[in-house]
Amino acid sequence: MLNSRRLILAHFWLxxxxxxxxxVLGAWQMFIRSPLHTWISDPEWYYRSLTAHGTVMGYVFPTLIAxxxxYAISESSLKQPLIGRRWAWAGFGLILVGAVTAMxxxxxxxxxxLYTFYPPLIGSAFYYIGVVLVVVGSWIWVALMSINLRIWKGNNPDTPVPLAMFANVAGAYLWAWTAVGAALELxxxxxxxxxxxKSTIDAGLARVFFSWTLHAIVYFWLMPTYIAYYTIVPRAIGGKLYSDTMGRIAFVLFLxxxxxxxxxxxxxxPQVGAGFKFIHSAFTAMVALPTLLTVFTICASVEIAGRLRGGRGPLGWIAALPWNNPxxxxxxxxxxxxxxxxxxxLINMSYQLDTTIHNTQWITGHFHLIFGGAIVIMYFAIAYDLWxxxxxxxxxxxRLMRLQLWLWFVGMIITTFPWHYVGILGMPRRMAYFDYTDPALASEAMSVTMSALGGFILLISGALFILILIRGQRSPAMEAEEYRFSMAVHPPASVPxxxxxxxLWLALMIGLTVTNYGFPIAQLALRQGTSVPAVYIGAQ
Amino acid sequence: MSEHPTDHAATAIRAEKNWATIAVLIIAFLAGMAAFAGIHQATMPQARVETADPTTLHLSGEFVESNLGSALEPDGSVTVRAIGQQYSFTPQCILIPTDTTINIRATSADVIHGLLIQGTTVNTMLVPGYISVQSARFRKPGEYLMPCQEYCSFGHEGMWGKVKVIDKSEFMAMASKQERLSCVK
Amino acid sequence: MPTERLFSTANRWFRLSVGITAALVILTALGGFILLPYAQSDLKVAGLWDAICSAAGIPKLTSSASSVQPTFKTSDVIMTSAMLANPSSESIGRGATLAQQCAICHGPTGVSRADSPNLAGQYPAVIFKQLKDFKSGARTNAVMSPFAPHLTDQDMVDLAVYYHYLPRLPAYHPTQKIPAPRIVINGAPMRGIAPCGSCHGGLDNKTGSPWLEGQSAAYMKAQLRAFADGARRNDISQQMRNIARAMTAEEIEEAANYYASQPPDEYSAAR
Structure with missing residues (x-):
């Protein structure tokens, strides 16, 4: 049941x-700072582009996808028309207005x-107001998801919440809480x-608030991807989900x-105590658990599909998989x-290894690989599946879809692998240009050039993707069958x-926030004399 | 699959549990490695938080310009004091002896900067209001680049310092004549 | 679905999840607040409470180790972006009166006929800081140094806001506009030189840095050379000496000639 198609399409299209x-901005940046181009005559343009690229890719794009x-999950998995569709449009409108106000x-x-704000650098107030509007718009979605599930539960007291919706609302709650850090900062x-x-600001406190948002936001970006792994992939390739319970555990663990x-x-x-760094490092290791569980469950589910299609032997099922299926x-x-x-x-989470690559190009390579690679490629898959x-x-x-996905995959590897490498060499991030003629940097030139070429491949793939979607809207009409999600091998009759x-999980999430963030934030907020003068950007 | 559904379900749950155990063990192993390396190798997080007012660094205290640079301590270690500001480090070239414990103490005079010595594990944020402390040891003489690794506004791309590591005896000879050393020409 | 209670010790999920979480918090806290501080060789822990406080990030007073004091007078002005932001018209008026004694060198309209700096439309923080430095002796100049001792802090504020209030006029000797040399727009990263424009306008302005369009080339060259050889040392924490020292004689020439050739109008129009 997909009643709110216009609403959902509007979100995806925007x-x-x-x-x-x-x-386009990202590819331009890769090119402009590579040896393929001479130094940009106004470095501020690079940072301008970087701010736009980061703000859109980090805050606007994944939020709209989620x-x-x-909304699609709510309607199709609960088989219940979306409650509060006008509010949903209002949320969409806020995001649109916010994005324009910021840009x-x-x-x-x-x-x-840059999208990380990092005071005491201060830009135009409208930029921050725009970002706040985007977040407020997304909070409307959080509330709607919660309300829709609550009403459904009231009508279906004896049925387990479908996994897709369970995960979707977990993602919504995660986002609601994780956005609070940046919201407080802003x-x-x-x-x-x-x-x-005011003319002074505590830069150290701002960085701690931002870190509250900065890591968990990645898991918010990841949620649609994981939901697709569990609830779209097994069905789309003709198999079944290995375990519904494991999916639920993975999602509550993320929460x-x-x-x-x-x-x-x-x-x-320098403003955070070593003890809290240790605690956060240890807890960072925990976040690998839901991912490892997911890897197992999805591989097992895919194996089921391979065997149902006649694959035999320890590895024969891989060849039997429907590789033609995008x-x-x-x-x-x-x-x-x-x-x-x-x-x-794993390298970033270890204090000792992190000192080698902290804030180098390795970090940018890393999150482009995770977000641009692993996550966004499944956003493409979601769009292809839903369209x-x-x-x-x-x-x-x-065929065109497969070409697009191949280009994205290859482009992402060509872009990010050399990117990681120059990071190990100590190349700092966020610089408008580098002097590759210097012997100390000459060894980086080749890698940066490769990254830039990878960026162009990604650009071609992105253009192809949009083209495919446009063609999809112009192709002949068909009788749309009901949209459904994967069935588990053993569908749960009842769920604890x-x-x-x-x-329980929200209580633990908030409880851990208090233990892990409460003291550092309270201490920094109450400490006198560490506010520093603001440095206004572009203010002459 | 339909013959003994309960058996299949039990098998599935067993496999899941085995895998979950393996996953937990992998994570415990990784965390243990990190903790072990942390305790038995030199790189440790900054032990204490220290504060400094960025607007008055030049008036008094350890970051006045005549006190910046490398200082030989009575215990034989060397303390390096530096400032990051839009858009340079002071001193611009840091002089370091080989085979000596180096304690770097640095702070920012305006916005957030970063201090990274390429090819080493020296890598710290400079946050205005706070002093960053990191220790290091250099084995071989040589020159290193020291870029700012955090965006600090429109001149960020021009903020590159240098580090020069010289032989310990040469450094000690210089230190006997001058209290604060650097390789700024 | 059975109505089992979630928040109850009878619920296995509740017991397990809360138990594991609490155990992890306690374990990692023990590691972070007790084990780690004692393992840190560079931290001299004065007991358990000190260990916990240091790991929690309670700040310590900065080390009282004696610092080497400068052998010369350095600037003692505190620069912030908020300084002199809202001048009163009274202050500007007083500044106009005081400025009469400055007109002989800096021109009645704040634009110099000699090679003194043009002050019309200059940032107030810049003028204020230089006056303070002349008075304190951090900056010396045969002409300026005798004037400054008679000025009170309020006089300096008044002069600064008055000159800021004056319109930016073209210099008396505008040469033909020169295209921007590389040192101005790109700097020289490997020598630690950021683009001149990232502090002196064009790209952005850093508090305390003057805008330079239309200033006398001879004056700017002299100042750059003075910064480079250490004859002028009133820049806070060497921010300008760091740059000037690394510039070549040719770059100094190019940068000064470029800024001298630029009309201030275009500069303000660009913003």
């Missing part, structure tokens, strides 16, 4: 439109502070300074451990990229209340 724009996909000062060069620290009400680990972004910060291909690519990205993540149901039209070309509700 998401992919801003994605396309940000992708929202659009969330106007950015494009005028009045807010080139509302209580940055905006008063940007509006001229609990994604949040209280963010200080690993502040390993090299969803299969996307999943395989996503897993490979997730594997490499996860391995890099016929949203448009009521057939997709004609699987702990895995059918969120109370």
């Amino acid at each position: 998401a992919f439109a801003v994605f396309g724009v940000a992708l 929202m659009g996909f969330g 106007v000062p950015v494009s005028l060069g009045r807010a080139s502070v 509302l209580f620290q940055i905006l008063p300074v940007a509006l001229g009400l 609990v451990v994604a949040m209280p680990i963010g200080i690993h972004h502040a390993f090299a910060d 969803i299969m291909l996307a999943t395989a690519f996503s897993f490979v990229l997730l594997g490499f990205g996860g391995a890099g993540g 016929p149901h949203l448009t009521g039209r057939t997709f004609d070309s699987f 209340v702990a895995l059918n509700s969120y109370g």
Whole structure:
């Protein structure tokens, strides 16, 4: 049951439109700072572009995907028309208005502070207000998801919540709580300074608030991807989900451990005590658990599909998989990229290894591999899977889709692997140009050039993706069958209340936030004399 | 699959549990390795939080310009004091002896900067209001680049310092003549 | 579905999840607050409470180790972005009166006929800081040094906001506009030189840095050379000496000539 198709399509279209724009900026940045181009005559343009790219890719694009996909999941898995559709449109409107409000000062060069804000650099207040509006718009979605599930539960007291919806609402709650860190930073620290009400700001506290959001936001980006792994992939390749319970456990684990680990972004910060760095490092290790569980369950589910299709032997089932199916291909690519990205993540989480690569190009390579690679490739898969149901039209070309996915996969590897390498060499991130003629940097030139070429491959793939979606809206109409999610091998007749509700996990999430963040934040907030003068950007 | 559904379900759960145990063991192993390396190798997080007012660094205290650079301590270690500011480090070239415990103490005079010595594990944020402390040891003489690794506004790409590691005896000879050393020409 | 109670010790999920979480918190806290501080060789722990406090991030007072004091006078001005932000018209008026004694060198309209700096439309923080430094002796100049001792802090504020209030006029000797040399727009990263424009306008302004368009080339060259050879040392924490020392004679020439050739109008129009 997909009643709110216009709403969902609007979210996806806006998401992919801003994605396309940000992708062009990203490719331009790769090119401009590579040896293929001479030094840009105004380095501020680079930082301007970088701010726009990061803001769109980090805050606007994945949020819209999670929202659009969330509405689709709510309607189709609960088989219940979306309650509060007008509110949903209002949320969409807020995101649109927020994105425009933020991007106007950015494009005028009045807010080139990068998407991480990092005070005491302060840009135009409209930039921050725009970001706040985007977040507020997404909170409407959080509330709607919660309300829709609650009403459904009231009507279906004896049925387990479908896994897709269970995961979707877990993602919504995760986002609601993780966005609080940046929201506090923006509302209580940055905006008063940007509006001229105050002239000093505690930069150390701002970094801790931001770390609250900065890590868990990755798991919010990841949620649609994981939901697709569990509830789309097995069905799309003709198999069944190995375990419904394991899926639930993975999602509630994300809820609990994604949040209280963010200080690993502040390993090299002087304002956080070593004890809290240790605690966050240890908890960061925990967040690998839901991913490892997922890897097992999804591989097992895929094996089921392979064997149902006649695959035999320990590895024969792999050959029997439907490799012509774009969803299969996307999943395989996503897993490979997730594997490499996860391995890099293990290095970042260790204090000792992190000192070698902290804030080098390794870090940018890492999150592009995880987000741009493992996560976004499944956003493509979600769109390919949902599109016929949203448009009521057939997709004609699987070949084009496979080409697009291959290009993205190869492009992502060519972009990010050399990127990691120059990071190990100590190349700092976020610089508009580098002097490759210097003998100490000459060895980086080749790798940066490769990354830039990879960026162009990604650009081609992104353009192809948009083209496929446009063609999908123009192809002949078809009778859209009901959109459904994967069945488990052993569908749960009943589920323990702990895995059918969120109370326990939300309590643990908030409890761990208090233990892991409470003291550092309280201490920094109450400490006198560490506020420093704001440095306004672009203010002459 | 339909013959003994309960058996299959039990098998599935057993396999899951085995895998979950393996996953927990992998994680415990990794965390244990990190903790072991942390305790038995030199790189440790900064032990104490220290504060400094960025607007008055030049008036008094350890970050006045005549006190910046490398200082030989009575215990034989060397303390390096440095400032990051838009858009340079002071001193611009840091002089370091080989085979000596180096304690770097640095802070920012304005916005957030980073201090990274390429090819080493020296890598710390400079947050205005706080002093960053990190220790290091260099074995071979040579020159290293020291870029700022965090965006600090429009001149960030020009913020590169240098580190020069010289032989310990040479450094000690210089230290006997001058209290604060650097390789700024 | 059976109505089992979730928040109850009878519920296995509740017991396990809360138990494991609490155990992890306690275990990692023991590791982070007790084991780690004692394992840190560079931390001299004065007992358990000190170990816990240091690991929790309670700040310590900065070390009282004696620091080497400068042998010369350094600037003692505290620069912030908020300084002199909202001048009163009274202050500007007083500044106008005081400025009469400055006009002989800096021109009645704040634009110099000699090679003194043009002050019309200059940032107030810049003028204020230089006056303070002349008074304290951090900066010396045969002409300026005798004037400064008679100025009070309020006089300096008044002068600074008055000159800031004056419109930016073209210099008296504008040469033909020169295209921006590389040192101005790109700097020289490997020598630690950021683009001149990232502090002195064009790209951005750093508090305390003057905008330079239309200033006398001879004056700017002299100042750059003075920064480079250490004759001028009133820049806080060497921020300008670091740059000037690394510049070549040719770059100094190019940068000074470029800024001298730029009209201030275009500069303000660009913003």
